[in-house]
Amino acid sequence: MAKNEKERRGDGATERQGEKASAVVGRREMIKLAAGAVIAPALPQAGPKNGRGPAKAQTSAHRFFTPAEFEMMDELSELIIPTDEHSPGARAAKVAEYIDGRLAESFLDEPKLQWREGLKLVDQISVEINGQPFMQSSPDQRVAVLTRMARNESSPERPEEKFFAELKSGVARAYYTSKIGIHDELEYKGNTYLKEFVGVDVSKG
């Protein structure tokens, strides 16, 4: 949804932005070749301590996430873009639901694996620093998990740091292309009939 000439000028071509655009909700079902851009590493299967193993066949209304994964995804999205005095947040904008739909239909398996393993990693870090899984942690403890994941945002290296980049970019893309994101949050004024262009007519001196 970005602008064409700007992207053509190369905004989409730097490595940093290449990563940024790698949200699964984008057009990223691709084989990443830049070494730094591989987000899903092989992870140990040490799941949450609640005994639930790797995701199985869907039993929820969601198409990709299990109910527990969806709940976690929904909470993570709201932590990244919360409701504030200005506008509703990611939960109200149904960001998790949109990401769920895109992952469900993903052509390649990599993004599915990336997100599933990434969520496991969130729990793993939560256990590590809070002593319990993410959803069982307190609001402050959840923020602490995300803060840890976000700490090298400009040049992520560790698997959880890379997943944060993917997660945030995916949440942002889903939120800012939603009705709430475009109209309530950003108060976008365009895409409307204009009898005359807006701004200064420099041909009039």
Add this chain to the structure above:
Amino acid sequence: MQAAAPNIPNDSTVDLKRVYDAIIVGSGAAGGMAAYVLASAGMKTLLLEAGKRINTTEELKSTEWPYDHPRRGEMPPGHHALTFNEYTFRKPPYAQGLKANQVHSYVQSWGGSDYSKNIVVDEKDHPYTGTNYAWVRARCLGGKTNIWGRLALRLSNYDFKAASRDGYGENWPIGYEDIEKYYDKVDLLLGISGVKENLPNLPDSLFQRPIRLNDPEVHLRNTLAKMGRTLTPYRAGVTTDGVKNKYRIRCYGRGACNRRAGGCDIHAAFDSPTGLIFPAFDTGNLTVRTNATVSEILVDTNTGKARGVAFLDTVTGRSYEAKAKVVVLAASTLESARLMLLSKSRLYPNGIANSSGHVGHNFCEHVMGPRVTALVKDKIGAKRTLDDGRPGGFYIPCFRNLSERNPKFIRGYGFEGDSGTPMLPESPFEQPGFGKGYKKAARDYAGATISLGGFGEVLSRYENYVSLDPDVKDRWGIPVLRFHYKFGDNEKKMCEDMADTAQEMVEAAGFTVVNLGRNILTEGWSIHELGTARMGADPKKSVLNQFQQSHDVKNLFVVDGSSHVSASCHNPTWTIMALAWRSCDYLAGELKKGNL
């Protein structure tokens, strides 16, 4: 509302027994203009297009909101758009070995790619080999004009006579005085928006209502004026006051053309079907055959002249011939060269019109990459304004090598840019952190940047060329192009200067640089490929004369960008159309005189 497309008869009804006055191969800017001029001159004309007919009025859905589309405008699963990294670290054919049902060029990684996926080609069907090149192709009626960037600039004698000024390369066989009235005709027929600036190196057009600038853009314009440089509203090949054409209506500023790969479903932006082909069809003199992949120009062995073309039905693969008194190539710079090279015969063993050996050579274009994004402090947290309801932002014309001589490089570059809040800003992807602070920063910085990026002239060099690959063939069994093409030292030095001056200009305006890009994008990125069958007075050093007529084969014309002698740094579409008009006027006259 604009009128619906005329009822062009089905491909299977096209009469291939008759001898047409002219066959035109390709239906983009050049082919559309050739069809318009020749059909208007009363010539019975057959237009062959390799791709299909697309109803872009239905397809583009320019006012659809992202959230009303199941994938927010993105392509369905299984479609893949090539990335900068893939163009950089792999070799063509880029689609080879990729796990995807369909592979597209990088333009399909822009927003709204679902709306343009049927306009661009599937790279799997259309491989090429050799050096890295980001080749963007659209195979459908109208070609790339269905999604073009719309910047419509004239060339000047700084371009046509560049060789006399700096001693490099060849002059064009024409001067500005030869083409000026054709630029005027194109302006009046198709509509162009802009502001007169009286610049010697960027002549003004006959402009309609201009695009307006927002405050940071006006501020940069005023700053540059003090530096002796110009920032002018985007010269858009868009009718803003309307033109006499029932298939088009004037721009009403939805701005979707700027949010996506392009495309205008009200056809205010020029596209070849509504601007040229439909009016040509309405003369009664034009026959259109789509899904016609031309594979060879046929030669009359007695006269040495072209007698028609051989083509394959793109869908069925069945082969056909079409006959004409004149053959006009307008298949694009690279496809026209490919077709000439494919047309080998006893008379023309190196390919038709190629006694000079220059077909495929002198390949040039524009180099891109250096760009700057800067922060406009006054705009942080400012009240939201409507900034993207227009077909473009601004253009900064070339200011290098005009009166002075740069010690490091010859020729020049210009910048395209804009400021303001788009529908999906960069700020959510640029601002760090998460939570309320992040959300507020994304909101506050959404409209607070200005950015610009350069387009520079790539020198025409004999050693930059395309040839036929001896082994690799496309889906239809036709040999593909092999690229032998690299940017040179002049381009690299020019790009260093481009990044320096981009920084210098925004800083002079008091903006703070947040992102300075110095990297050069892959060859081909500008989608402005030119020069592979250049014009010239000397048949030993050029393929075409000043009327885009083959030196060797008098009834063969090549009216697309392949004829350009140098790339200039100005976007080529308007020049392609002005030249095609001039040449087709000449062609029609010569045919009437019996000289072809």
